[in-house]
Amino acid sequence: MSETATAPSQASGDPTAAETAATGFTAAKQGQPVLSLRDLLTPVMVVVVGVLLYLNVQRHSLDRIESNLLDGTELRAATLQHIQVSVTIALLVVCVAVPLGILVTRERTRKLGGPVIALANLGQAAPSLGLLALVGFYTIGFWAVVLILTAYAALSVLRNTIVGLQQVDSGMLDAARGMGMSPTAILMRVELPTAVPVIGAGVRTALVLAVGTVPLGYALDAGGLGLPLFGAIKTNRPLATFTIAVMIALLALLMDWLGGVLQRAATPRGIR
Amino acid sequence: MQTSGNGLPFSEYLSQNRDEIILHTEQHAQLSLYCILIAMVLGLLIAVAVYRSPLGTNFTISTAAVIFTLPSVALFGFLVSVVGYGLASVFPVVVAYAMLPIVRNSIVGLQSADPAVLDAARGMGVGSFRMLWQIRFPIAWPVILAGVRVAAQLTVGIVAIAAFVTPVGLGDYGYSSLDNLGSVNTRSQALICIIFVAVVALAFDAVFVVIRRFTTPRGSRV
Amino acid sequence: MSESSAQQNKPEQGGPATRSDQGGKAGVPIVLTDLTKRYPGQPKAAVDKVSMHIPAGEIVVFVGPSGCGKTTTMRMINRMIEPTSGTIEIGGEDVTKLNDVHLRRRIGYVIQQIGLIPHLSIAQNVALVPKLLKWDKKRVTARVDEMLTVVGLDPEQYRHRYPRQLSGGQQQRVGVARALAADPEIMLMDEPFGAVDPITRSRLQDEFLSLQQTLKKTIVFVTHDFDEALKLGDRIAVLREGSEIAQFDTPEAILANPADDFVEGFIGEGAALKRLNFERVDSLALDPAPEQSRGSVDVSTTLHAALDLMVGKGLRSITVDRDGRPVGSISIDAILNRVNATGADAVEA
Numbered sequence A: 001m002s003e004t005a006t007a008p009s010q011a012s013g014d015p016t017a018a019e020t021a022a023t024g025f026t027a028a029k030q031g032q033p034v035l036s037l038r039d040l041l042t043p044v045m046v047v048v049v050g051v052l053l054y055l056n057v058q059r060h061s062l063d064r065i066e067s068n069l070l071d072g073t074e075l076r077a078a079t080l081q082h083i084q085v086s087v088t089i090a091l092l093v094v095c096v097a098v099p100l101g102i103l104v105t106r107e108r109t110r111k112l113g114g115p116v117i118a119l120a121n122l123g124q125a126a127p128s129l130g131l132l133a134l135v136g137f138y139t140i141g142f143w144a145v146v147l148i149l150t151a152y153a154a155l156s157v158l159r160n161t162i163v164g165l166q167q168v169d170s171g172m173l174d175a176a177r178g179m180g181m182s183p184t185a186i187l188m189r190v191e192l193p194t195a196v197p198v199i200g201a202g203v204r205t206a207l208v209l210a211v212g213t214v215p216l217g218y219a220l221d222a223g224g225l226g227l228p229l230f231g232a233i234k235t236n237r238p239l240a241t242f243t244i245a246v247m248i249a250l251l252a253l254l255m256d257w258l259g260g261v262l263q264r265a266a267t268p269r270g271i272r
Numbered sequence B: 001m002q003t004s005g006n007g008l009p010f011s012e013y014l015s016q017n018r019d020e021i022i023l024h025t026e027q028h029a030q031l032s033l034y035c036i037l038i039a040m041v042l043g044l045l046i047a048v049a050v051y052r053s054p055l056g057t058n059f060t061i062s063t064a065a066v067i068f069t070l071p072s073v074a075l076f077g078f079l080v081s082v083v084g085y086g087l088a089s090v091f092p093v094v095v096a097y098a099m100l101p102i103v104r105n106s107i108v109g110l111q112s113a114d115p116a117v118l119d120a121a122r123g124m125g126v127g128s129f130r131m132l133w134q135i136r137f138p139i140a141w142p143v144i145l146a147g148v149r150v151a152a153q154l155t156v157g158i159v160a161i162a163a164f165v166t167p168v169g170l171g172d173y174g175y176s177s178l179d180n181l182g183s184v185n186t187r188s189q190a191l192i193c194i195i196f197v198a199v200v201a202l203a204f205d206a207v208f209v210v211i212r213r214f215t216t217p218r219g220s221r222v
Numbered sequence C: 001m002s003e004s005s006a007q008q009n010k011p012e013q014g015g016p017a018t019r020s021d022q023g024g025k026a027g028v029p030i031v032l033t034d035l036t037k038r039y040p041g042q043p044k045a046a047v048d049k050v051s052m053h054i055p056a057g058e059i060v061v062f063v064g065p066s067g068c069g070k071t072t073t074m075r076m077i078n079r080m081i082e083p084t085s086g087t088i089e090i091g092g093e094d095v096t097k098l099n100d101v102h103l104r105r106r107i108g109y110v111i112q113q114i115g116l117i118p119h120l121s122i123a124q125n126v127a128l129v130p131k132l133l134k135w136d137k138k139r140v141t142a143r144v145d146e147m148l149t150v151v152g153l154d155p156e157q158y159r160h161r162y163p164r165q166l167s168g169g170q171q172q173r174v175g176v177a178r179a180l181a182a183d184p185e186i187m188l189m190d191e192p193f194g195a196v197d198p199i200t201r202s203r204l205q206d207e208f209l210s211l212q213q214t215l216k217k218t219i220v221f222v223t224h225d226f227d228e229a230l231k232l233g234d235r236i237a238v239l240r241e242g243s244e245i246a247q248f249d250t251p252e253a254i255l256a257n258p259a260d261d262f263v264e265g266f267i268g269e270g271a272a273l274k275r276l277n278f279e280r281v282d283s284l285a286l287d288p289a290p291e292q293s294r295g296s297v298d299v300s301t302t303l304h305a306a307l308d309l310m311v312g313k314g315l316r317s318i319t320v321d322r323d324g325r326p327v328g329s330i331s332i333d334a335i336l337n338r339v340n341a342t343g344a345d346a347v348e349a
Helices: A018-022 A037-059 A064-069 A072-104 A110-124 A128-138 A142-166 A170-178 A183-220 A226-234 A238-266 B010-016 B018-050 B054-069 B072-083 B087-111 B115-124 B128-164 B171-179 B186-215 C070-077 C100-104 C122-126 C128-132 C137-150 C168-180 C198-215 C226-232 C251-256 C261-267 C271-278 C303-313 C332-344
Strands: C030-037 C047-054 C059-063 C085-090 C107-110 C186-190 C218-223 C235-239 C245-249 C296-298 C317-322 C325-331
Touching (some): A064 A238, A072 A110, A072 A142, A072 A183, A072 A238, A110 A142, A128 A183, A128 B128, A128 B171, A128 B186, A142 A183, A170 A183, A183 A226, A183 A238, A183 B072, A183 B171, A226 A238, B010 B186, B018 B087, B018 B128, B018 B171, B072 B087, B072 B128, B087 B128, B115 B128, B115 C107, B115 C128, B115 C168, B128 B171, B128 B186, B171 B186, C030 C070, C047 C245, C059 C070, C059 C226, C070 C186, C070 C218, C122 C128, C122 C168, C137 C168, C168 C186, C198 C226, C218 C226, C235 C251, C245 C261, C271 C303, C271 C332, C296 C303, C303 C317, C303 C332, C325 C332
Parallel strands (some): C296 C317
Antiparallel strands (some): C030 C085, C235 C245
């Protein structure tokens, strides 16, 4: 039997069978509405933990460094920046990886699929940390971080897109061609809709990946929670470290949840 | 922003710091290896315990997936604030990450045996331990191995990030470079981080290709 | 031919297995007494108090509609399904008390989907139970080769191959070889020839019959195909819902005297013609041979084949040969008379 070539699935909280989890895509159950009651579990939990964090900080007396690190306004701004960078990355990734994935899986370019996936795997072996450090040598700022992390995350989404498109049932394609659909029509109306769940999972991965790697760019002046986090670490302030670390985690969960909702919304009803 | 006049050209930096680089690379590879092995053992044990029950399966995979969503920096930071610096904060996080692909693939693999094969074997008098060990496991092995391979890639990457917790492995170069952004040799350090981590990752991958070749039962390969 | 009656035979003595012609263990009788299987939450029992005596060395076929419980009953014999109540005796031994895993190593088990283990070679598949029983290596190897030969596969060619390299028919043969490998006294077969095409199936059935001639194992065979039951069974159990026995008798007896509408419905059309398969030309008194022969059949031809030939050629009678020389003739009328004569009573062998 064939191996399950898995890209890390960032699925969280969704009730999936082991098998769907293994193929790295999460599809909502048949015919279900996009948002159900149990979906609110994650955001509610995030809010609750957030409040607990806040209360926990309040009951400690903070020294000067800690107060700086945990300053409410600062942290809010940092969080917003963090979201900004992550979302930008995710959007760029979709705009780059999906078309590229499509390009590489057409009739004429079929043979490129394998080598490109291999190349993507190769690229993923490079650590995001090192890439950020390298870029930082030459330039810093919002776009420095965004572009390098886009390149990094795009590799994983590219792989998912290619695999997703390759998995479209050949019987379906055959029937569509036999009915006289043009290649473009087939792409838009058969292939892409079927591949959406896989692509969606890839985008979700990119989003969570972004949230997780942006902090590593703390020295590149792009904002985000990386700077406060590493500040707390270098000044050895456990409370601040703990708080900010949990904040980043919550952010990741929230983004993942959002990604899941969007993914389900984008999945055509028949497949949903 | 930087002129290349600062610091040594890359190749010279390499040869000058060769011993140190090799040391860090070895650390990186070793740490990764230990984590993968621990993750394999734990992951397989959990999978074997759980694969027969749909409830257990769902719970395990969902939990692992949640942990997987949390950024590694965040988990490291969390552990550092509680346990302190040092390897004690590194192992749990890396192993936890590596376990997701392993547990997931192991469960899927163990569940995937053809029911007819299991029925026939049971009907012939194959006992339950033998069934798991000699029938389900060989059938599951290619999938499990694929999972371990993915886990290995992940591990090598995360061990790089872990260097801020304790200065072990090649991530150290990355953080040095970031902390002294623009100073002498930071470019070389960044390059070392990238290149050597990639080398370690690919080396692990190559080992897996070999392992797969040698351990896939011939019947499944044919 | 066997005795006939509309009910079960009188029980035979249990006892040690006799040797078959080939020196392997011949079958032992199987006795089911009030065997019941009830699933929780279901009002009706899947198998409801079934009692049956399966004589040693015979093939007993369970036929019935889907869901009647025939497979469930069969699978209780090797305890793949645990009975809710009732007993199963194999060769006089009550097997409900034995360790189930060990019990199964003494019973041959063949299923429709075959279930060869994909990562083991053919030889390793066939050797499975002997190895579980801790036979020594030499004996195992010899036995594997012997079994492969018996099912018509050249050991040299097939020993080292893998299941996915074989066709469906070949895999099915390996399945049978595997079931016979440890020389069990009884065999359970659940639609074993169902997964192959009709031509292969027919051939497998013929080979299986001739194999059983020499082996004389006790075989419980489940099928939904009544014609297969007629062809293979020494005795047929027609089962209703709950595995209730509608009729348990020889094929000829069932065809001649179906117990009720249900059995008749199962037999379907052509019962009378089917009965003609069970008798040969030489069971009738032959008329004198004609001067001019316009077609002939051998004495060993079935009445069915003879009738078919006559109808095909438009003849009212046909010459009967023995060893190539005409010894008489039979007519369509004679055949008709035979059918009528044996319709009312039990068929004689």
